[in-house]
Amino acid sequence: MTTRSVETQDEALDNVRVSNLRVNARETPRGIDTRAPEFSWNLDSSRAGVLQIGWQLQLRREGSTDVFWDSGENDGDQPFGHLYSGSPLRSSTTYLWRVRIRDESGAWSEWSGEVLFETGILDASEWAGQWVTAQDDTAGALYLRGPALLPEKIDRARLYVSSLGWHRLFVNGVDHTGPALVPRFTPFGKEIEYQMYDVTDSLRPGENVVAVAVGDGRYRGRLGIFDRRNAFGETLAAMTQLVVQSGDRELTFVSDSSWRGGSGRITQTDPKHGEHADLRIAEDDWVSGSTAPHRLSPVRILPAPPVRLVAEQVERVTAVARFRPRVWRSPEGAQLVDLGQNIAGIVRLRVSGPAGRAVRMTFSEVLDPDGELDVDWILHNPKKPWRQRDEVILDGTERWWQPWFTIHGFRYVQIDGLDDELSADDVEGIALSTDVGTAGSFTASDERLSQLWRNVLWSTRSNFVDTATDCPTRERSGWTGDIQVFAPTATGILDSQAFLRRYLRSVSLEQRPNGNIPPWIPSERTGNAGPLTHVVSEVLGNSVGWGDVAVLTPWDLYRYYGDSSTLERQYRSMQLWVRRLARAARRPGASRLLSRRFGEHEKFILDSGFHWGEWLRPGEGFAMLDGTLHGAALATAYFERSSRTLSAVADVLGRDHDRVRYLELAERVRTAWRAAFVSDGGRRIGEDKQDDYVRALTFGLLSEDEKPRATERLAELIRAAGTHLATGFLSTPLLLSALRENGQADLAMRVLLQTTTPSWLGQVERGATTIWETWDGGYEEAGRARASHNHYAFGAVAGWLREELAGISPASPGYRRIRIEPLVTEYLDWVDASVQTPYGEIRSRWQGTPHNGRLEAVIPAGTTVEIVTPDGVTTRSGSGRITVAWPETRTG
Ligand code: BGC
Numbered sequence: 001m002t003t004r005s006v007e008t009q010d011e012a013l014d015n016v017r018v019s020n021l022r023v024n025a026r027e028t029p030r031g032i033d034t035r036a037p038e039f040s041w042n043l044d045s046s047r048a049g050v051l052q053i054g055w056q057l058q059l060r061r062e063g064s065t066d067v068f069w070d071s072g073e074n075d076g077d078q079p080f081g082h083l084y085s086g087s088p089l090r091s092s093t094t095y096l097w098r099v100r101i102r103d104e105s106g107a108w109s110e111w112s113g114e115v116l117f118e119t120g121i122l123d124a125s126e127w128a129g130q131w132v133t134a135q136d137d138t139a140g141a142l143y144l145r146g147p148a149l150l151p152e153k154i155d156r157a158r159l160y161v162s163s164l165g166w167h168r169l170f171v172n173g174v175d176h177t178g179p180a181l182v183p184r185f186t187p188f189g190k191e192i193e194y195q196m197y198d199v200t201d202s203l204r205p206g207e208n209v210v211a212v213a214v215g216d217g218r219y220r221g222r223l224g225i226f227d228r229r230n231a232f233g234e235t236l237a238a239m240t241q242l243v244v245q246s247g248d249r250e251l252t253f254v255s256d257s258s259w260r261g262g263s264g265r266i267t268q269t270d271p272k273h274g275e276h277a278d279l280r281i282a283e284d285d286w287v288s289g290s291t292a293p294h295r296l297s298p299v300r301i302l303p304a305p306p307v308r309l310v311a312e313q314v315e316r317v318t319a320v321a322r323f324r325p326r327v328w329r330s331p332e333g334a335q336l337v338d339l340g341q342n343i344a345g346i347v348r349l350r351v352s353g354p355a356g357r358a359v360r361m362t363f364s365e366v367l368d369p370d371g372e373l374d375v376d377w378i379l380h381n382p383k384k385p386w387r388q389r390d391e392v393i394l395d396g397t398e399r400w401w402q403p404w405f406t407i408h409g410f411r412y413v414q415i416d417g418l419d420d421e422l423s424a425d426d427v428e429g430i431a432l433s434t435d436v437g438t439a440g441s442f443t444a445s446d447e448r449l450s451q452l453w454r455n456v457l458w459s460t461r462s463n464f465v466d467t468a469t470d471c472p473t474r475e476r477s478g479w480t481g482d483i484q485v486f487a488p489t490a491t492g493i494l495d496s497q498a499f500l501r502r503y504l505r506s507v508s509l510e511q512r513p514n515g516n517i518p519p520w521i522p523s524e525r526t527g528n529a530g531p532l533t534h535v536v537s538e539v540l541g542n543s544v545g546w547g548d549v550a551v552l553t554p555w556d557l558y559r560y561y562g563d564s565s566t567l568e569r570q571y572r573s574m575q576l577w578v579r580r581l582a583r584a585a586r587r588p589g590a591s592r593l594l595s596r597r598f599g600e601h602e603k604f605i606l607d608s609g610f611h612w613g614e615w616l617r618p619g620e621g622f623a624m625l626d627g628t629l630h631g632a633a634l635a636t637a638y639f640e641r642s643s644r645t646l647s648a649v650a651d652v653l654g655r656d657h658d659r660v661r662y663l664e665l666a667e668r669v670r671t672a673w674r675a676a677f678v679s680d681g682g683r684r685i686g687e688d689k690q691d692d693y694v695r696a697l698t699f700g701l702l703s704e705d706e707k708p709r710a711t712e713r714l715a716e717l718i719r720a721a722g723t724h725l726a727t728g729f730l731s732t733p734l735l736l737s738a739l740r741e742n743g744q745a746d747l748a749m750r751v752l753l754q755t756t757t758p759s760w761l762g763q764v765e766r767g768a769t770t771i772w773e774t775w776d777g778g779y780e781e782a783g784r785a786r787a788s789h790n791h792y793a794f795g796a797v798a799g800w801l802r803e804e805l806a807g808i809s810p811a812s813p814g815y816r817r818i819r820i821e822p823l824v825t826e827y828l829d830w831v832d833a834s835v836q837t838p839y840g841e842i843r844s845r846w847q848g849t850p851h852n853g854r855l856e857a858v859i860p861a862g863t864t865v866e867i868v869t870p871d872g873v874t875t876r877s878g879s880g881r882i883t884v885a886w887p888e889t890r891t892g
Contacts, residue, residue: 016103016861017044018079018112020840023097025497025561026315031120031160031196033311035089038565040080041099041112042840043861049878050861052077054102059086062094062116073102077816079862080838081565091122092158092243120196120311121160121241127309129160129254132299133237134261140276141266141405142236143286143296145211146259148244152205156245159210162194162309163238166217166271166405169195171202172209173288179346179432180318181271181407184466184502185218185478187509188232189526191308194239195316203244210253211287212238215269215405218466222272223524224477227386229270232527237302260296266404272476274363274388275403279395280355313505314498315435317465319345323429325413327422330372335415335422339429342411342770342790344462344472347390348402350426351418355396359417363388363410365473365790369783373414377778377785378474388473407432409462409472409790411769433461434499439836440492442801445829446753448764449801455764456795459771460486460493463792467522468503471773471788477520478503481546481612482793485733487553489792489799491560492835500557501566507550508573515580516541517550542584542609543627544638545730550577551642555649561838562814567649575658578646581639582665584609589632601672606639607632614691614728618758618775633677633686634730637695640669652813670701682706683713690717691731697738711742723750724758733796740804740823749827752797760797771795806833806844811866814838821868822846824853839863854885 020042023029039057043050057071069086076082079101089095096114103109121127134142142165159176161169168177176197183193214236215221216229223231242253265283268276285293323339330336337347342365351359368374375387388408392401415422442453463469467478468486483490483503490496506521518525519540524533541547554570557563589608598605613627613634620626627634647662677686682702686692693714696702702710717726727735739748755761758775768777770790778786803809807822815837822831822844830847840860847853850870859865861879868874871886 015045016047016050016101016109018042018099018101018109019044021097021099021112021115023117024313025501028116029312030118030198031158031311032117032313033120033122035122036083036085037089037117038080039082039084039097039099040838042079043101044840045861045879048880049104051104051864051878052079052101052862053104053106055079055082055099057082057097057099058111059084059095059097062096068095077862078562078814080562080814083565089119089122091119091126094118118196120194121309124309127239127241127304128252129239129241130256131164131237131239131302131304132255132259132261133235133302134263135297135300137235138263139267140263141269142214142238142261143211143264144214144238144255144259144261144299145209145286145292145296146240146255148203148208148210148242148253150203150205150208150244151246151249151251153246154200154203154205154244155247157198157200157203158243159197159199160194160241160243161197161212161238162192163212163214163236164188164192164233164305165214165219165236165269167195167212167214167238168404169197170209170211170287171199172204173284174202176202178318179402179430180316181217181405181432181466182316184312184317185522186310187506187522187526188219189307190509191310192305193312194309195312199242207290209288210240210242212240213264213266213404214238215266215271215275217271217405221270224520225475226533227272227384228524231524231529235302239304257299257301259299260292261299262296264295269405271406272388273386274390274408275406276391277401277403278393279399279401280393313502317432318435319430320433320435320461321431323431324424325427325429327424327427330414331370332372334372335418336373337413337415337422337427339411340769341429341458342409342462343429343431343458344407344409344433344465344790345429345431346403346407347413348400348428348430349415350398351392351394351401352398353394353396353417353419355394357394357417359392359394359415361390362414362416363408364412364414365410365788366785367412373412374785378788402430407465407472409788431461432465434464434494436495436499438493439495440802440834442798442806442831442833444805444831446827448761449828451764452760453798453801455768455770456489456792456798457493458769459790459792459795460490462770462790464490464494464496464499467506468499471791473790474788475520478506478522479520479546480507480517480549481519481543481615481729482791484545484549484552485729486792486796487556488560489733489796491556492802493798495836497557497561497563500553501563504554504557504566504570504573508570511550511573511576512538512541513576515576515583517547517577519543519546539610542580543611544581544606544635545615546612547577547580548638548642550574551645551649555645558649558652558813559810560814562816564652567652571649571653574642574646574649578642578662578665581606581642585636585639585669598672598676601675604636604639604669604672605632605676606635611635612729614689614730616774617689617691617728618724618726620728630687633673633692634695636669636673636676637699637701640666640673640701641699643669673701678702678706680709682709685710685713688713688717690714690721690726690735691728693717694727694731694734694738697742698734707742711739711744714738715744715747718747718751722756723747723754724756725751726758729793732794733799736797736800737804745823745825749823749825753827760794802833802835806831806846808833808835808842808844810837815842816863818842818859818863818865819868820844820855820857820865822855824848824850824870826850837863848886852886854883857882
């Protein structure tokens with residue numbers, strides 16, 4: 001292969017600056033409880049070819065000029081993953097830190113500006129607040145309030161709040177929570193989050209009112225496929241601790257028996273079914289009145305839940321976008337609203353009408369063929385109908401209203417009960433999601449592909465709520481398989497590192513000692529789930545592709561973020577899962593009971609236990625038993641994949657014994673898999689479905705001479721399906737790579753650009769604004785929609801758009817070395833993409849044809865890149881702006 005040298009353009013001989021300082025993968029986090037926070041930064045320079053070869057960190061306490069910790073000068077090219085190692089940090093303290101780096105010339109940069117982080121409560125013994133609730137359990141929200149008698153001087157005040165159910169905090173009437181849904185969903189039986197609020201500016205000398213409302217949230221509200229309430233408890237409660245700095249004194253005020261509690265205006269707070277409020281019940285008296293209203297009585301003190309209170313590890317779920325909708329009347333005269341975008345969120349509505357009048361908002365992702373709101377699409381179960389519906393009883397005044405404790409998956413809303421014709425000015429759609437920035441962009445000369453990418457972005461936003469969910473409508477559960485297939489893509493859509501770390505932490509908390517992983521995380525197993533839930537979870541928790549999240553997703557964090565500390569933290573969980581697979585393989589399953597054809601390899605063939613299998617292959621519907629009855633080739637392939645990945649993890653962590661052990665296991669499984677499932681030199685694999693060939697090719701299970709034959713068979717199957725994919729959840733994300741890497745780029749493009757079902761662009765052409773759970777969305781037969789319209793799993797193709805069509809991928813963990821190898825194709829004139837990496841942003845844009853074109857890239861400081869153009873030439877370069885052209889004679 002030809003190589004050519006650098007074409008970077010020096011803009012100026014300018015020094016390196018250090019920017020984008022982050023702690024625990026977040027900007028200026030407040031209220032964290034890690035004893036060894038993790039520091040990262042980016043380099044900034046318009047000079048080309050910048051590298052970091054050393055770094056130094058300094059940290060001081062706010063209000064003091066003394067250096068509290070100095071890391072000293074260190075060698076190293078990673079601007080991330082550096083852990084604090086000074087003397088113990090103090091709780092509730094603000095620290096300021098700065099960093100400088102040594103560049104490739106040996107020169108030190110200037111110190112960065114100082115950036116803060118703040119600790120929360122670091123030691124459980126510091127909690128003094130009591131858990132309080134109303135005398136009688138409230139059906140709706142729980143309203144609590146308590147006093148704080150403060151001195152003249154208030155220098156700094158922090159209020160820590162935890163709750164059983166979502167809460168909203170007010171201090172003297174000032175809303176400190178806003179639309180955020182906190183605390184997040186954790187395995188509540190083991191861990192509950194607390195929030196830290198800076199309330200300095202809301203307090204005053206003398207009497208103060210701290211008011212907390214608590215809704216069902218994920219604690220008491222309906223959850224998952226079974227739509228069950230009270231999974232963790234029936235009683236809502238909260239605990240607060242206010243820490244006030246007054247000169248040299250530190251004063252603490254906590255929730256205790258001086259508090260009052262009861263009910264109020266919110267009469268139903270279900271996270272799925274919606275919120276009901278009666279505006280005739282006052283609120284001002286509770287939130288800031290000088291005396292508590294009569295409906296509140298002295299609280300009941302609860303024993304503290306026997307769990308760990310943990311700080312927030314990722315940004316809150318809050319308003320991330322607002323929409324001005326279109327409003328009109330349906331053929332039957334219903335008042336309808338269209339946001340123009342399917343989202344997870346709520347609606348803010350201007351209401352007016354006589355006191356006692358009910359105004360209802362009913363939410364849906366779809367309209368029926370007659371243009372009416374379709375509320376039946378999501379479950380289609382006449383025995384268990386449910387609506388995402390908010391309802392408000394008016395008090396006779398005109399006002400804006402929005403719910404506090406619910407979230408809906410919707411694009412359309414029907415509004416009933418208003419006298420006046422609604423105008424677009426009376427209603428606002430509010431998307432709620434984890435408040436992190438986007439981590440990439442993608443546009444192409446074919447606008448449909450740009451729209452496909454936006455649809456994936458919105459499905460990510462809608463499902464990156466308080467855990468990574470399957471959909472924001474039906475189950476809203478943290479299905480392991482969905483995030484397992486989607487995580488690599490997510491890293492280039494939203495800033496996902498802290499979010500995925502947090503998910504994995506819950507995975508290890510929920511994992512059973514036998515390695516089993518509940519199929520959705522958090523499960524209800526740490527709550528008061530009945531025996532049936534335990535059995536279901538135990539059985540479903542065997543499934544490969546789903547449980548493999550324990551091994552494959554930490555590895556993805558390592559690949560895309562260079563995150564070796566996650567590998568360390570999750571290592572035990574990974575081992576437990578692989579051990580489980582090995583144990584399950586030794587147990588004879590369905591196929592071996594029928595024939596003992598696997599011989600000596602038998603104990604490495606995984607054909608026992610429940611498996612979801614490929615899941616949702618087009619035309620097969622929700623085939624519940626397929627994976628269990630016909631899934632041995634699939635399950636064994638995942639057994640191999642996880643064992644091999646674990647060996648690679650052990651290698652990174654320097655555990656040599658384990659590296660060898662898991663590699664040997666992977667080799668034995670691979671040999672067994674090949675003996676059992678490959679015949680005709682690779683032309684016949686497993687069940688002879690498209691996904692059998694995709695897995696074989698992308699998991700590296702075939703020999704070099706088998707690959708062309710397997711590829712040929714895969715291409716044949718695709719052509720026989722009319723140039724359509726026939727893969728499901730697990731292999732769809734891998735299909736196009738399998739084709740491109742094996743000389744079938746043209747076929748990959750034709751499948752990508754296909755518009756008849758099943759296809760990505762078919763959905764786009766039918767006006768989809770998110771990714772659907774099923775390829776046809778149910779529209780084809782009766783014109784009615786079925787199933788979820790906001791499942792990101794099939795949207796994993798956006799990862800392929802970034803990594804192969806635009807061509808940007810990490811050549812080493814965390815993109816320290818970058819590879820840009822775009823698929824320049826006659827089907828498109830140009831592709832433009834960017835991705836945020838731990839080193840900063842990579843941009844790349846190509847235009848032209850495979851025979852004649854150019855590529856412009858911007859490479860972040862601290863990295864190097866190799867760009868492979870369609871003429872087979874590789875260009876190596878350091879950071880900066882780079883332009884390459886093909887054929888090579890046109891360079892420059
Ligand atoms: C969910 C999925 C999930 C699946 C398990 C469905 O009901 O919506 O996305 O992975 O069950 O196969």
